[in-house]
Amino acid sequence: MTAAQAHRPGPGRPFDPAAAAAAATDRILHDTLHGTLRGVVVDSPPGAGKSTLVVRAARELAAAGRPLMVVAQTNAQVDDLVLRLAGKDPQLPVGRLHSSEPGSFDPALSALPSVRTSAKAADLAGMDIVVSTAAKWAYTKVDEPWRHAIVDEAYQMRSDALLSVAGLFERALFVGDPGQLDPFSVVGAEQWAGLAYDPSSSAVATLLAHNPGLPQHRLPVSWRLPASAAPLVSRAFYPYTPFRSGTGHGDRRLAFGVPGDGSGVDRVLDEAAESGWGLLELPARRTPRTDPEAVRTVARVVRRLLDRGGATTGEAGPDAAEAPAPAPLTAGGIAVGTAHRDQAAAVRAALAELGVTGVAVDTANRLQGREFEVTVVLHPLSGRPDATAFHLETGRLCVLASRHRHACIVVCRAGVADLLDEHPSTEPVRLGVAVKFPDGWEAHHAVLAHLAEHRVAWRP
Amino acid sequence: MPLIDTLARMEAVAAGRAQPRCTVRHRHLSQRPLVLVPLTTAGEAGAPLGALVGTDREKPALLAVPQPRDRDLRFAFLAELAEEVLPYLDGFADAVGWEERKETDPETGKKVPVQVELCADAPQVIVPSGGGVEYVRLLGRSMRFRRTAEQEPDAPHPAPPHVPLLGRWLTHLGERSRVPGSALLLSMTDLLTRHWASGQSALEDQHLGALLAWIDPPPGRTGQEAAAYAESARGADGQLRCPPAGPATDPAFDNRLLAPATARYDAGLPGAEEALRTLLESQLRPAWDAVWHGIDLLRELPEGARVADRWKRDRWSYTAHRDRVRAGEPPQPRRDDAVTAAQKLAARESAQAQLDAQEALDDPLVMAGRRLAGEAFSGTVTAVEMAFSEGRRPMPRPLVTVRTDDRPQLSAGVRLHRPLPDGRTQTAEFVAFEEGDQGAPVVRLTGGMGRGKTPEPGSVPEPPDPVCWTLFEHSPRGGPELPDPEDTPWTHGGPPPAPGAPHDAPDPVTTEDFL
Numbered sequence: 013m014t015a016a017q018a019h020r021p022g023p024g025r026p027f028d029p030a031a032a033a034a035a036a037t038d039r040i041l042h043d044t045l046h047g048t049l050r051g052v053v054v055d056s057p058p059g060a061g062k063s064t065l066v067v068r069a070a071r072e073l074a075a076a077g078r079p080l081m082v083v084a085q086t087n088a089q090v091d092d093l094v095l096r097l098a099g100k101d102p103q104l105p106v107g108r109l110h111s112s113e114p115g116s117f118d119p120a121l122s123a124l125p126s127v128r129t130s131a132k133a134a135d136l137a138g139m140d141i142v143v144s145t146a147a148k149w150a151y152t153k154v155d156e157p158w159r160h161a162i163v164d165e166a167y168q169m170r171s172d173a174l175l176s177v178a179g180l181f182e183r184a185l186f187v188g189d190p191g192q193l194d195p196f197s198v199v200g201a202e203q204w205a206g207l208a209y210d211p212s213s214s215a216v217a218t219l220l221a222h223n224p225g226l227p228q229h230r231l232p233v234s235w236r237l238p239a240s241a242a243p244l245v246s247r248a249f250y251p252y253t254p255f256r257s258g259t260g261h262g263d264r265r266l267a268f269g270v271p272g273d274g275s276g277v278d279r280v281l282d283e284a285a286e287s288g289w290g291l292l293e294l295p296a297r298r299t300p301r302t303d304p305e306a307v308r309t310v311a312r313v314v315r316r317l318l319d320r321g322g323a324t325t326g327e328a329g330p331d332a333a334e335a336p337a338p339a340p341l342t343a344g345g346i347a348v349g350t351a352h353r354d355q356a357a358a359v360r361a362a363l364a365e366l367g368v369t370g371v372a373v374d375t376a377n378r379l380q381g382r383e384f385e386v387t388v389v390l391h392p393l394s395g396r397p398d399a400t401a402f403h404l405e406t407g408r409l410c411v412l413a414s415r416h417r418h419a420c421i422v423v424c425r426a427g428v429a430d431l432l433d434e435h436p437s438t439e440p441v442r443l444g445v446a447v448k449f450p451d452g453w454e455a456h457h458a459v460l461a462h463l464a465e466h467r468v469a470w471r472p
Numbered sequence: 473m474p475l476i477d478t479l480a481r482m483e484a485v486a487a488g489r490a491q492p493r494c495t496v497r498h499r500h501l502s503q504r505p506l507v508l509v510p511l512t513t514a515g516e517a518g519a520p521l522g523a524l525v526g527t528d529r530e531k532p533a534l535l536a537v538p539q540p541r542d543r544d545l546r547f548a549f550l551a552e553l554a555e556e557v558l559p560y561l562d563g564f565a566d567a568v569g570w571e572e573r574k575e576t577d578p579e580t581g582k583k584v585p586v587q588v589e590l591c592a593d594a595p596q597v598i599v600p601s602g603g604g605v606e607y608v609r610l611l612g613r614s615m616r617f618r619r620t621a622e623q624e625p626d627a628p629h630p631a632p633p634h635v636p637l638l639g640r641w642l643t644h645l646g647e648r649s650r651v652p653g654s655a656l657l658l659s660m661t662d663l664l665t666r667h668w669a670s671g672q673s674a675l676e677d678q679h680l681g682a683l684l685a686w687i688d689p690p691p692g693r694t695g696q697e698a699a700a701y702a703e704s705a706r707g708a709d710g711q712l713r714c715p716p717a718g719p720a721t722d723p724a725f726d727n728r729l730l731a732p733a734t735a736r737y738d739a740g741l742p743g744a745e746e747a748l749r750t751l752l753e754s755q756l757r758p759a760w761d762a763v764w765h766g767i768d769l770l771r772e773l774p775e776g777a778r779v780a781d782r783w784k785r786d787r788w789s790y791t792a793h794r795d796r797v798r799a800g801e802p803p804q805p806r807r808d809d810a811v812t813a814a815q816k817l818a819a820r821e822s823a824q825a826q827l828d829a830q831e832a833l834d835d836p837l838v839m840a841g842r843r844l845a846g847e848a849f850s851g852t853v854t855a856v857e858m859a860f861s862e863g864r865r866p867m868p869r870p871l872v873t874v875r876t877d878d879r880p881q882l883s884a885g886v887r888l889h890r891p892l893p894d895g896r897t898q899t900a901e902f903v904a905f906e907e908g909d910q911g912a913p914v915v916r917l918t919g920g921m922g923r924g925k926t927p928e929p930g931s932v933p934e935p936p937d938p939v940c941w942t943l944f945e946h947s948p949r950g951g952p953e954l955p956d957p958e959d960t961p962w963t964h965g966g967p968p969p970a971p972g973a974p975h976d977a978p979d980p981v982t983t984e985d986f987l
Binding site for chain 2: 050051115147150151171172174175176178179197198199200201203204207208209210211212215218219222223300353354357
């Protein structure tokens with residue numbers, strides 16, 4: 013039986029996520045190492061092992077004697093990749109190209125023996141792998157282009173950023189998540205809408221418009237999302253490219269040492285522990301963005317998660333003999349996601365008042381690519397009088413709803429469904445622009461309908 | 473919408489009058505602007521109906537197209553428009569100064585200073601509303617590829633002389649107006665909404681008459697009443713008392729007045745053309761007067777300190793286009809190539825960042841909005857502690873404690889910026905709140921103190937100096953260099969086709985064109 017056949021679920025043969033993922037990875041690596049085309053595109057749903065794939069592809073290319081450059085979008089992503097590469101193979105010579113400003117890279121990199129850091133590309137000549145951000149690569153000049161490149165988070169890269177680095181390499185593997193936030197511009201770019209090289213569109217959109225024949229792969233299994241979340245996220249945000257969770261129902265558990273006190277906050281925690289989702293619904297009201305009541309409620313949810321002695325139990329490893337032990341849920345395993353920066357700042361202040369530290373509180377843009385045990389989300393439309401394109405953006409909701417390994421708790425004012433019905437999408441349709449499915453309006457309704465089954469109404 | 477603007481709008485509703493958003497004027501206003509009020513024909517894209525144009529508010533030139541479906545009349549209109557507008561646009565081309573600029577020497581590849589011309593002033597065209605800017609762009613696009621009899625003697629339907637040239641200029645103005653903070657082509661509604669907050673929605677603000685009614689209501693009326701009157705009051709004949717400022721006309725005007733007048737013209741009745749011109753003037757004149765009214769209001773505001781700096785960029789833009797026209801370059805292409813599009817986007821993004829910063833630095837009211845949004849804080853210095861950086865050559869890194877009532881979005885290591893009296897910018901980073909007190913941030917100065925071991929005098933604030941730190945940069949730098957268009961990479965379709973290549977040719981005529 014070949015690898016391709018092995019993962020096909022059939023009668024009497026259950027879906028084997030590990031085999032399906034391995035088969036997809038093999039095909040991707042084959043195209044990358046032996047393909048004749050200049051590019052390979054990999055679509056990855058949330059938590060499908062994108063970073064693992066990048067690290068593996070980079071190591072295999074390096075092992076085949078083909079030095080390569082890696083382009084990521086943020087310094088945090090670059091540092092994370094370098095640490096992962098060094099973790100897999102401490103002997104592998106890796107260069108970290110960074111900006112000349114102090115503090116532009118993780119000091120932990122300096123301790124790695126085979127990693128060299130420099131602000132000049134020339135200092136890193138001869139390294140097997142050189143990793144940097146797209147912004148830094150754009151200022152780099154090379155005499156001869158690299159034969160290979162890996163572009164990570166390519167759907168979050170803007171077309172004009174790719175334009176300024178594409179001359180540096182001959183061929184590339186583009187990896188990214190099409191469901192996350194699209195790149196944006198603070199000034200209007202409508203005049204180029206519909207052009208294949210619209211500078212404000214994503215790098216992958218431009219690449220595929222000009223090179224329609226490139227192989228496109230997709231990773232079929234999300235290892236992050238639990239069995240309770242994968243079907244909803246897949247259906248709401250990836251309707252035409254479904255994926256599954258790597259774990260089954262009951263493989264992961266969230267439990268609390270302290271029983272609930274009957275308040276809405278505790279009831280929603282219990283609901284989330286049971287089902288993986290919780291919606292804490294506050295009374296309908298139009299509020300400013302930093303709705304003090306909702307912000308305080310978010311902070312209290314986090315406080316109770318910690319106070320009630322939350323413990324998470326992960327799935328058993330492939331060859332673990334005994335059942336995995338529960339691990340206490342710590343502040344580092346919790347994230348709060350918001351739509352706006354001022355909301356994040358308000359939640360941080362509210363958490364500080366409750367004496368909670370170490371919880372990641374950020375906007376969807378900055379939580380992209382990160383993973384937590386439990387997430388608490390302030391719904392983007394909570395308390396709003398209108399639903400703008402910003403708040404309806406599919407990617408924003410997708411990021412917020414797909415960061416967790418165990419449970420996601422959404423805090424929201426009642427009445428969002430009515431708000432959605434009052435504000436159908438009215439974005440102009442432009443010639444030549446690929447219509448993106450699903451639209452945010454539809455996705456919001458899908459998520460809302462699911463959350464309604466896990467609703468706890470509460471008046472603080 | 474930023475919180476302070478929401479507040480200003482609510483205050484405007486309560487006061488029945490628009491509230492100022494600025495204490496200074498943030499756009500350059502020319503001493504001699506050209507005002508253009510265009511009207512378009514309903515149901516026919518790009519068919520001008522008429523225009524008032526000129527630099528003298530008492531004597532506008534009235535241009536009219538008695539039958540907009542007649543293409544010869546349209547061309548005649550455009551030729552007249554060129555006669556009115558081109559002398560104004562050209563009028564700034566010859567008064568030049570000299571500027572030093574670094575250019576790459578083609579032989580050595582080194583950057584060498586060269587003296588280049590910079591026009592001392594530049595034209596400024598003002599239209600009533602955002603729709604007017606779009607219309608200027610549309611006219612530019614429809615004219616710049618026309619060929620005159622001189623260029624192509626054998627082609628049928630040659631364009632009148634100067635029409636293609638006007639198209640190129642209007643295209644340039646339209647393109648420049650997309651750069652944030654530019655002032656070669658402005659709409660009055662944009663200018664007014666930048667400086668005042670009315671008590672109506674942003675969409676309603678696009679009606680120049682209603683917007684002016686909020687800003688300068690007639691005596692004895694509130695902004696609400698005056699705006700409602702301007703928007704919808706109709707006379708006994710069913711016509712709007714305050715016609716819209718174009719380019720679209722009111723349907724009641726089209727149906728009841730314009731259509732019969734055009735029919736009389738078509739029938740060749742004597743005096744029909746004159747009657748039509750009078751009719752169009754009755755629609756155009758209120759908008760013309762409104763634009764000048766807006767100019768008067770804006771002239772009362774003093775100009776912001778950094779406005780001249782931005783106007784200089786407009787002068788560069790004007791000079792560069794003048795040079796392209798003089799060098800006989802072809803008109804702007806139909807579409808930007810990949811590199812040009814990316815360059816324009818990058819330039820506009822840095823212009824936007826620069827505009828946001830400069831407006832805040834020029835205007836305490838704008839800065840107040842940034843402070844309210846947590847992007848800046850102002851206060852007084854309460855303590856300064858001298859400290860030095862570690863390393864081989866210790867540099868001064870004083871710690872400054874500020875007492876502030878603002879609530880900036882600070883986290884450890886956030887970069888801060890502050891203007892120094894000499895125009896330079898001092899950088900710093902946020903360290904911590906003193907004893908956890910949100911009103912007492914401590915910042916570490918990291919620059920603007922000279923190169924010595926001791927800070928230059930006056931470069932370190934002292935108690936009780938007032939300071940205003942911003943979380944945003946004051947002169948954000950532009951993006952990286954992009955490849956030359958002929959080096960466009962494979963990901964973006966490779967180099968663009970040469971001008972005149974098959975790709976550039978008009979679409980082939982198919983049988984469906986004659987359905």
